[in-house]
Amino acid sequence: MPDATVASPLLEMRGIVRSFGAVRANDGIDLDVQAGRILGLLGENGSGKSTLMKVLFGMLPPDAGSIVFRGRPLAGHRPAAAMAAGIAMIHQHFMLIDAMTVVDNVMLGWPEAGRVLRRAAMAARVREASRRFGLDLDPDAPVASLPLGRRQRVEILKAILRDAQLLILDEPTSNLAPSEVAGLLAILRRLRAEGRGIVFITHKMPEVLEVCDEVVVLRAGRVAGRTPVAGASPQQLAEMMVGRSVAAAPAPAAQAPGAVRLSVQGLTAPGLSGVTFALCGGEILGVAGVDGNGQIELAETLAGLRRARGGRITLDGRDITHASAAARVAAGLAYMPADRAHTALVRSMSVAENLMLRDSARPPYARGALLSPAGRRGRARTLMGEYDIRAAGPDTPAGRLSGGNQQKIVVARELDRRPAVLVAHQATWGLDPGATRFVLDRMLALRDGGAAVLYISSELEEVLAIGDRIAVLADGGFAGVVARAAADLPQIGLWMAGRAA
Ligand SMILES: Nc1ncnc2c1ncn2[C@@H]1O[C@H](COP(=O)(O)OP(=O)(O)OP(=O)(O)O)[C@@H](O)[C@H]1O
Ligand SMILES: [Mg+2]
Numbered sequence: 469m470p471d472a473t474v475a476s477p478l479l480e481m482r483g484i485v486r487s488f489g490a491v492r493a494n495d496g497i498d499l500d501v502q503a504g505r506i507l508g509l510l511g512e513n514g515s516g517k518s519t520l521m522k523v524l525f526g527m528l529p530p531d532a533g534s535i536v537f538r539g540r541p542l543a544g545h546r547p548a549a550a551m552a553a554g555i556a557m558i559h560q561h562f563m564l565i566d567a568m569t570v571v572d573n574v575m576l577g578w579p580e581a582g583r584v585l586r587r588a589a590m591a592a593r594v595r596e597a598s599r600r601f602g603l604d605l606d607p608d609a610p611v612a613s614l615p616l617g618r619r620q621r622v623e624i625l626k627a628i629l630r631d632a633q634l635l636i637l638d639e640p641t642s643n644l645a646p647s648e649v650a651g652l653l654a655i656l657r658r659l660r661a662e663g664r665g666i667v668f669i670t671h672k673m674p675e676v677l678e679v680c681d682e683v684v685v686l687r688a689g690r691v692a693g694r695t696p697v698a699g700a701s702p703q704q705l706a707e708m709m710v711g712r713s714v715a716a717a718p719a720p721a722a723q724a725p726g727a728v729r730l731s732v733q734g735l736t737a738p739g740l741s742g743v744t745f746a747l748c749g750g751e752i753l754g755v756a757g758v759d760g761n762g763q764i765e766l767a768e769t770l771a772g773l774r775r776a777r778g779g780r781i782t783l784d785g786r787d788i789t790h791a792s793a794a795a796r797v798a799a800g801l802a803y804m805p806a807d808r809a810h811t812a813l814v815r816s817m818s819v820a821e822n823l824m825l826r827d828s829a830r831p832p833y834a835r836g837a838l839l840s841p842a843g844r845r846g847r848a849r850t851l852m853g854e855y856d857i858r859a860a861g862p863d864t865p866a867g868r869l870s871g872g873n874q875q876k877i878v879v880a881r882e883l884d885r886r887p888a889v890l891v892a893h894q895a896t897w898g899l900d901p902g903a904t905r906f907v908l909d910r911m912l913a914l915r916d917g918g919a920a921v922l923y924i925s926s927e928l929e930e931v932l933a934i935g936d937r938i939a940v941l942a943d944g945g946f947a948g949v950v951a952r953a954a955a956d957l958p959q960i961g962l963w964m965a966g967r968a969a
Pocket of ligand 2: 478517518519870871872
């Protein structure tokens with residue numbers, strides 16, 4: 469193992485500054501990455517992680533600071549130059565052509581490869597790298613046929629074949645099923661064993677403990693701390709990250725549930741095979757399960773974005789089985805979709821407009837809409853303060869906010885409506901631990917105010933933390949439902965695996 473104190477680092481970033489208007493996203497950051505090490509880059513939402521990596525990869529010019537990579541200065545560069553120097557960035561939204569095969573995607577945009585290596589030779593290299601790193605990729609498979617985790621591996625494969633010495637992964641696990649996460653972490657270990665350096669951005673402490681050699685924590689654009697992972701406790705790391713002690717989640721007080729607010733009987737749709745449950749006011753039903761077992765289908769059918777083929781949905785006694793999405797919203801249903809980028813936000817619209825998106829047609833914002841734009845901005849500012857949405861201002865386009873802060877817009881908008889029923893799907897996607905806790909607490913408060921909450925998440929811990937009852941979705945139906953007090957982890961695991969396998 470290289471000695472960090474003696475070996476000169478693979479990467480040295482010094483005094484990086486980058487502002488967006490009044491926001492100093494990076495405020496003088498130093499970062500070193502060693503060869504053969506995995507560096508965890510942590511920090512709360514909006515602390516500057518993605519910005520720093522975009523500067524490194526040449527997607528954003530810094531206002532000040534210097535970068536030295538493998539002993540050579542890197543300045544005024546674009547991504548193509550970063551790649552040529554040996555840096556690869558694994559994007560969250562993969563830059564792959566679905567209709568093409570794995571090997572064709574690898575060759576795409578890599579003219580040198582096309583000139584030197586014929587397709588058959590490249591396919592052989594794909595096979596060899598796939599075996600060596602445990603990627604399990606067939607060069608001739610069309611990308612469209614691959615699940616998310618495999619597509620990500622195509623991106624990693626591209627980096628390996630281009631001989632990248634430093635790989636940047638910005639929240640690579642947030643969209644993956646648990647088994648895919650384990651696979652990715654194993655691949656990262658093999659890359660490390662070959663002496664490559666890795667920057668790994670995540671909000672998930674277990675992942676940090678499992679693969680990172682050291683962590684650097686950013687807070688408000690500065691380095692707030694760095695520490696080797698060996699010897700640090702999860703509690704210490706979490707506190708470094710949040711900047712205060714993170715209290716263990718208090719068990720929510722038991723409630724006497726009220727009347728049934730959402731009733732679902734024998735709901736069928738493509739991907740749903742007869743889901744039945746009744747959800748009362750003052751109650752949270754946590755829905756656990758491996759992604760891809762009907763979660764999206766259930767959430768979207770309840771929200772009115774997919775049509776039910778059979779069964780019945782009632783909200784406060786009203787049949788809404790065939791009601792439009794807008795009619796459901798008007799009836800008191802709130803919905804937080806997992807697919808933030810496409811369904812929940814209009815990226816080109818301002819933070820303020822996104823916050824009012826659902827309510828422009830009803831009080832108080834119907835009146836608000838008649839108010840001056842300044843009035844609406846004021847309302848937006850209040851919500852931004854309450855939900856800690858970090859942006860230059862209410863007029864900033866939502867797409868410019870950090871990932872976690874975009875998610876907070878969705879959460880604020882849906883919770884602020886005080887809905888009768890909330891359907892939340894991956895509500896804490898991309899949120900840091902402090903923000904996650906905050907959102908869970910707000911959902912508990914919503915419940916305590918008499919609302920019914922359906923909390924669908926692949927994070928079993930969260931489901932167990934706030935569900936009054938726990939249901940497990942497997943193969944399009946509930947494999948089991950149990951009161952939290954009676955929840956038995958091995959049994960839940962069996963439900964998750966049994967019908968999911
Ligand atoms: N293109 C942009 N225009 C305006 N502001 C931006 C832009 N990109 C980032 N910011 C702001 O810079 C700050 C840092 O954002 P960044 O995306 O680096 O945070 P992050 O640490 O990656 O957060 P997250 O954990 O939510 O992904 C945030 O306040 C963000 O709103
Ligand atoms: Mg980010």
